[in-house]
Amino acid sequence: MDSNPHYLHAGRLIDGRGGPVLKNRLIEIRNGRIHAIGNAAKLSLPVRARLYDASRATVIPGLIDCHVHLAWASTCDAQMRSRQFFESYATVRHTIAANLEKTLNAGIVAVRDGGDAGGHTLRFKNQDAIADPLIVKAAGRAWHQPGRYGRLIGRTVTPGRTLGQALCARLAAPGVEQPDHIKIVNSGLNSLSAYGRQTAPQFKRDELAEAVRIGEQYRLPVVAHANGAEPVRRCIDAGCRSIEHGYFMGDDNLARMADRRTFWVPTVAPMQAFMDQCKINDPRKEVCRRNIEHQFDQIRRAKQLGVKMALGTDAGANGVAHGRAVINELRLFVQAGLKLEEAIQCATQRAAELLELEGRGMLAPGQAATFLVVPPGPGQLLQNPAKYEALFIAGRRVRGQ
Ligand SMILES: [Zn+2]
Missing domain, CATH: 2.30.40.10 (Urease, subunit C, domain 1)
Incomplete structure (x- = not known):
């Protein structure tokens, strides 16, 4: 042939x-x-x-993964995980190269990176040769509030500054590597000890809206990490392009997303991976199982309402393997109630639309x-x-x- x-x-x-x-x-x-x-x-x-x-x-x-962390190996070893988050670029660049190889080997042709503490993936994209023709869209460092979740994937807004001021200062600084999107962390992680416990939003709606306006000036969409009703609502109202995770966001937000044409990237694979690691008598196992069931309910509801869903795996998270996780996430979408063709659409046409990859995904x-x-x-x-x-x-x- x-x-x-x-x-x-x-x-x-x-x-x-x-x-x-x-x-x-x-x-x-x-x-x-x-x-x-x-x-x-x-x-x-x-x-x-x-x-x-x-x-x-x-x-x-060719498949597209809309949520990865290329700077992280997906190891489950707690010590190795905590060490790798703050390694130097010289070390991490080898991890990124290996992860890109695994990604392409799994039939994935484009990824969107959700950020890392050192901004190493963005640097790699600009300085090292990305295995052509794999497309990488990188956030660099995500933004979060001091003392709140987000240290592993980004930087804080300096106290006394608004998110908009911090963003402007960063994007306008001479010689700064321009990201492909702005990532904002607007909630905590899902609780693994108390089912459905929600965390407070990190930013006000107006601050988020200002960030979206600044993003538009630089032609950068805003990608929001958000779980829970209030954090998600603020991001949708502010005009963020996609909601990442969106656990426990609720029906009102799903309807809002359908109206506003906001994308949703449900990331079920990391919850499944963590559940698989829990010992049989670990109470967190049951919380994970219920979290997944609830996310499946939301996926079915999103389908009914016509919410644009795109597939993202959170590859690099605890036990979520680069490349291979796409198949797990596709399988989870099918388990939730999507037809195989609809699940594939989330990882192709919808994903290409979210990543603005013209002439791809179909x-x-x-x-x-x-x-x-x-x-x-x-x-x-x-x-x-x-x-x-x-x-x-x-x-x-x-x-x-
Ligand atoms: Zn992530």
Whole structure:
């Protein structure tokens, strides 16, 4: 088979738009883009056309993970975890490179990074060679209030300054690496000892709205870590582009998100990973289980309301493996009640829209010829480790036989 085919014959095709599986499709590729998709039974190939035969396989768009922490290894060892958060760039850059390799190996073609204390991922993106053609969008350091959750992923707003003042000072400083988005931490973590216990918001609604306005001046969307009703409500009202986690945000907020076209990245995988690590008699295991059940309820409600959901794994968090976690999160979305095609849409079309990756995330004419060939039935996709035959990016085979 040719590494840069002109045609690909797909036995089954999931195009990323959430619709049903299409059968027996012929994809024509020109200059790295999809030129046309037709019924393979009705089309004949030109003489000497280079064909990739995936007639016994399923073809899906390359996957996108909207929430990762590339600077962290996903180790469960408590000592190693606490040490790695504040390592030097010289050390962390090797972790980032290894995580990017795992990411691409899992069929992931783009990631959005949620931040690290040293801002190392943003620096890596700007200074070291990111494994072309993997796309990385990086926050650098997230913003949080002194004494509140967020130290592991970012920096505090200096006392006496507003969030807007801190942001302006940072973004306007000469020689500063510009991030791809602004990450703001507006709640704590989910309680693992008391089910459903919510934390107070970190910022006022007006402060968040000012941050969104400043972001617009720099063409930077605002990404909000928020759990619980009040922290999430403030972020939606302020115009943040996406809510990360959103545990216990409640129905009113889901309706608000549908109205405002706010994206939601539910990140169930880290809760599942932590639950799996808890010993059988650990009371936190039951809290995790209930947290997941509640998040599943919210995912079903979001689907009913038409909330735009994008897939993010929190890879790098405790026990959440870079690359492989995408399959876990897809499986969890299906467990929550989404069809496989809808779960894949969250990791393709919706994710590309959230990350503003034009011409990505769908298999349709005009889009990049970026796809995964998964053998043989679509159900295989949810197996871990992911088994795929080949990964093509912009028409070029980058992984697989
Ligand atoms: Zn995160």
